[in-house]
Amino acid sequence: MTTPKQIDRVAWLALVAGENREHGGNDGYDDEPAEHYSWDSSVPNHARVKVGDAIVLWEERGLIGASVIESIETAEVDKWVHRCPDCGKAGIKRRRKQPRRYRCYKCKAEFDEPRSEQKRVTAYRSKHDRGWVDLAGCLSAGQLRPLAYLPDSQNSFRQLRWGNFVGAVHASGLDVSLRVLDAAGEQIAGGHARAVVRARRGQGAFRRALLDQFGSVCAFTGKAPVDALEAAHLYSYATTGRHDSRGGFLLRRDLHRLFDLGHIAVHPTEATLDVAPALFAFPDYASLHGKGLAVPLTAGHRRWLQEHWAEHRTSVPQPLPAV
Template sequence: MIPEADIGASRDYELVDVRANFTTKNVAAAWLMLALGANREHAGNDGYDDRASLHYSWDSTVQNHARVAVGDVIALWDRKELVGVSVIEAINTASAEKVLYSCPRCGKADIKRRHREKPAYRCGKCGHLFAAPRQKTKSVTTYRSSHGKRWMNGRGLLSGSELRALCESPKSQLSMRPARWERLRQALLDATGQASTVKDIAAAARLAIAGGHKESFVRTRVGQEAFRARLLREQGEVCAFTGPTPADALEAAHLYSYAESGEHHEYGGLLLRRDIHRLFDLGHIAVDVASGTLDVIPSLHGYPCYAQLHGQPVAVQLRPEHRVWLDAHWLGKRPRA
C-alpha cells in the first residue's frame, strides 16, 4: 500500500515560519518516525528530505502532523531497525501543493503499483485494476524538523519489533507514532554503552527526568575562557537574567550538563552574573520558558536583590536552543510532585 503521505510533494516552497512550542508537561513526548529513504515505493523525486541524521520532513496529510514539537525526542527507523535518535531543535513549516494519488473507482489512496502485471495499479480497498491513478492537487502544510545536534546513530541497537513495543500503540501503522520516552530511554541505555549520549538526549528533551532520576547541571573550567569570550562577543556586557553588568562580574553558564556531554553546544550557554550563576546552578533561580520569566525560590524572597527578580522577564532574547536547555534545567531542578 502507498500511504498518501509518501507520495509526491512539491519542492517549490519557501520556509515561512519557525514554530516553537515549549509547553511543559510531565511526560516527555517521543516519536517513532518511519524514514524509508530510497526504499519508499514511489520515492523518486517525492520531495521528502531523508537526511535522517539532520532532518525529518512530513506534511499535514500525516496523522499527528501538528503534535510534534520542538524539544520532542525523535527516533527514526526503517521498519527493520532503529536508524538513530535525537531531539528536535526547530521545526520549519511552509505551504506546498501536493499531488495525491487515489483509486479512480473508489477514491481511496490505498493503491499498489504492480511490477510485472498490467494494468499497473491495483486498489487495495475495492480491488479495481487500472493503468493510472487519479491525481488530485491539495494544499498542504509541510514540516521539517532540524535535529542534527543531538543525533545518536542507532543502527544495530534496537530491532523493529523492539521499537514497536516502545510505542503507545504497538500495532500502529502510522508513519509518525507516539512512543514512550521512558521505555525508549531505558532500551537505549540497555543496548548501548553510551550512557552519556542517552543522558544528553534526555537533558535536551523537554523532560530531563523520568522515574525520579535527576540530571545534574554543573559548571566546568575546561574551555571556559573561550566559551566566555564568545558569549561576551555575542551577548555584550549583559547578564542574561539581570541586565547590564561589567564583564569582570560575568561568567559563562552552561545551560546543560557539561559534565555529561563533555562538549560546548552552540547556544548552550548564557552570560550570568557570578552570584546569579551560582544560584542558577543550584536551581534556586530558574527560567519558566512558557512565560520567559525568572522564577526565584521562596527562601530567597527575603533578599531584596533576588526577590525583585522573581517574575521578571529575562534580559536577553532567548533562542529556541536556549529555551530547550532552560526548560530541561527547570524540569531537572523543579521536579513536579
C-alpha cells in the same frame, strides 16, 4: 535506569522508508534521518509534534536513531495526491515487478495510472541534527512497535513511551549513550539555540585551526588526505555551545563518528586507543586497540578526554580476545 526527565519526555516514533517515503499516495518526502524529517497536514498527529519533543526514526528493518527537535519549519504548499481510479482512496502503492504498475490496498484494484490531483497542505520539516544519536542495529522493528502508545497503529507518527524506549536501548547490549540527546534537549528547553547556531557557523575556522596545529594528520591513524579529515570535538559542543581548538583533533570521518558514539575512546593518562568490544569483529578497527596517538596531547586534551572516558567507559581498557 531511566530518570524522571526521560520518562516525562514527549517522544514520537517516525517512520522513514528510503528516499521516497510514500504516505497516502503522494510523491514522498525528502528525509535525511540524521538532520531533518518531513511530513504534512495529511498525516495524523501532524500538529501535535513540538520543538523539544524527542523524535525516534525507524524503518521496516528497525531503529535508525533518535534526537530532539530543535525547530520546525512550516509552509503552505500544493502536493500531488494519487488515488485509486476505482474506489478513490489514496492507499495505493507503486510496484516495480508486476505487469500493472499500481495496486490499491483498499479495494485490491490493479491499474497502470492513478487518478492524480493537487491538494493544498501545510508542510512541516523538523531540524534535529544537534542531538542526533545513531542507533542503527540497536532495536528491531518488532522491538520498537510495542514501545508506542498505540502499537498496532499504521500512522507515520506515533507517540512513544520514552522511558520504555530508553530502557530498551540500554538493555540492547550495545555500547550507546543518549547523553548528547539529553544535553541538546536541556539546551533547547533553556532557550540557547542561538549560541549553538553561532558555534556551527564557526566550524570552518575550527577545522582550519586544527589543520594549522596538527597538519594533515588523523589523530588515531596518522597522515591522511585533507579531504578525508573532519574537525572532531573532544567535548560536546551541544553542551558548551562553542569551539575550542585546544579541545579538538582531526579524525577520519568513520573514526570521528565512532569516537562521538564512544565506540572508540582515548585513555586519558596512557594516551592509547580503547576500542569497544562491539568493534572487535572488524579487523581495521580492532587493530587500533592499545595503539598510541599520532599527535601529542596537551593538558587541555587530557582534561577533555577524561570527560569523554568518564561518559563512555566504566573500567580500564580491555585487551583484545585471543585469536
